[in-house]
Amino acid sequence: MKRSGLITLTTDFGIRDAYVAMMKGVIFTIYPQARLVDVTHQVTPGAIAEAADLIMENFPYFPQGTVHLGVIDPGVGGERRPIALCKAGHFFVGPDNGLFGPIIEDYQSEIKVIHLTNKQYFLPRISHTFHGREIFAPVAAHIARGVEMEEMGEEIRDPEILRHRKPRLKGEALYGQIVRIDRFGNLITDIRRDALIPFTRSGMLRVQVGRVKIHGLSRTYSDKKKGDLLSLINSSDRLEIAVNGGRASERIEVNPDEVIGSMVCVRKAKRHSR
Amino acid sequence: MKRSGLITLTTDFGIRDAYVAMMKGVIFTIYPQARLVDVTHQVTPGAIAEAADLIMENFPYFPQGTVHLGVIDPGVGGERRPIALCKAGHFFVGPDNGLFGPIIEDYQSEIKVIHLTNKQYFLPRISHTFHGREIFAPVAAHIARGVEMEEMGEEIRDPEILRHRKPRLKGEALYGQIVRIDRFGNLITDIRRDALIPFTRSGMLRVQVGRVKIHGLSRTYSDKKKGDLLSLINSSDRLEIAVNGGRASERIEVNPDEVIGSMVCVRKAKRHSR
């Protein structure tokens, strides 16, 4: 596998401390030609599923041979294994805690997962609290400069996959959930475009969250009047609930603390309704 | 026009989602040698005038041949045109919604504006909600690697210019407004250095915002005592109201929600006043 020289970084380290910069210093020390792209460092602390979703959504827009470094690592210093994996032409490096679960599950292509054990590719001194700097960043840099993953440890066949509730059909309704609120207050669900085909093939669908009901799918935000709630298939092929020129997160009748994880129900709209 | 290889990015996408990273992945896929500089991704969602001001202030510090990508695009998927333009040796790419209005209006040099229509320079699949990724990022990358704008669409002569209130003289007073509050709580106005010459030529000026009056222009923040309000010509040649070691935004007697847009009045100071 050729390398692109690119390394993406996704962490929950925030942007006030020097943690991310230290990782970049380590990377540039090992591989001065690296080119780095921050995905985000604002993942909710310890929120593995949130980061897994972002990594999954982001990686296909990068050239093959890119290394995607993910450090959401609440179990640092404990039992969880450090891993690197290769799938669909991309490399992923981070803790084996489910962060790469969706990549492992969803992409139909060969996968190889390596338990990182070869200390030759780590920093000489390993702390108990910052493996992002001492294990994951140096391993990512070595992979980006062309080292084969296979030299870095043993292949494993049981990587951690987060058990998460998936959208399911029940009678004539499809039940999913809100998995993320974006910067604009848009509600991103786990329901994908193809799961909606049975509902849109012959007529209009209806989306319900809390007590709010939205009829039909809009094509884009400005299809509705300013301030109106709408649903659409977003740029990542997910069902999204939005407000034209506003924040859907402030409009649904759900306890604000509980928006993430709240149920989204899709049905065929009854004729004559509305 | 030679290219610098640099692309700047100004958006309202925030730093929690993967939207900006996806744009960067697209750019590096098309032009691996690109060098990217984030101006900000914290523009108030949909605030075109705010971003226009930042782009205008920032671009002259970059080498000629730089591409300035701006994506504040509340009308994405609607009627507004995607454009690229070249002025003063710099390239600008984004939606035709006024974002580049000040560039178009203020710089006395030849301008060429292209309505981007040639799909060869877009991503193969265009969503209705994220043209930053599918149109503007790839076009910016292609321009940065040397493609001529003229190959990307048709020249237009009616680009959108935001109609905004401009500073105006009325009797012996100059009326402007506060257009931005910076990180330090400094109040940035739309009044430029040269507009103040008539007021400073023969004596002292007086600046009024709400009920607060400031006499004279300071040279720098520390010219006044800690905690004192002052006005000065800032590093972008604008009249700015500040507090030495404090936040002017918390000191003027104006409703906090209405600071931006509030009137700033400049007069000659009366003798004996103060």
Added chain:
Amino acid sequence: MKRSGLITLTTDFGIRDAYVAMMKGVIFTIYPQARLVDVTHQVTPGAIAEAADLIMENFPYFPQGTVHLGVIDPGVGGERRPIALCKAGHFFVGPDNGLFGPIIEDYQSEIKVIHLTNKQYFLPRISHTFHGREIFAPVAAHIARGVEMEEMGEEIRDPEILRHRKPRLKGEALYGQIVRIDRFGNLITDIRRDALIPFTRSGMLRVQVGRVKIHGLSRTYSDKKKGDLLSLINSSDRLEIAVNGGRASERIEVNPDEVIGSMVCVRKAKRHSR
């Protein structure tokens, strides 16, 4: 001294304005091959000691020959001198206000400090309010591309060192303070690993902050139960107070506004205690 081509940036400019981007534009204009790493731009406005701590913690992870640019400059336009210095194989550029005090004091290696006076290495026009752009960024770029510091001004022997309270032994107790709260709510103290040796050599230590007492040092966060307070030596060899899966900053019985600067006391634990 060979150069790495890397420049790190630490400022209090925030991420909403274009100040940082302008500095980067200036750097790339002078030295197009520069590679830039943001440490943080979220330093509390004017907080020199906070930034000094971050720069000190971060720089050793970068290759020698890197330029570390720091702009926390509340006295801009006043008397404080602009300086560049070289120590331990690294370069540092910024205002002479104590920002590099810990570097100057703590590293046992030769040091050279230059008062930057040679305007040939500045931007042609110097404002009174933004020397980061007009002096520090261009000087950093020139050093990164290989110019000798000695050509840029006169050597000085009295650089500013922040007088700060240091950890001290008093009877059988060591008194330090909390100097920073990180993204995870961890409390970073100024007590270093080696200062704790007398307390850990023969038995267990006890850490006290406010009325909270913690017995013993944990190895990593997950050594204690979820929600339990703990103390450990962190990845920067400092004593840190943390909560497994929580925020220590919300758990200590100290006025939230006064956490930074609050006293931390280390003693030998009494036998039978607990």
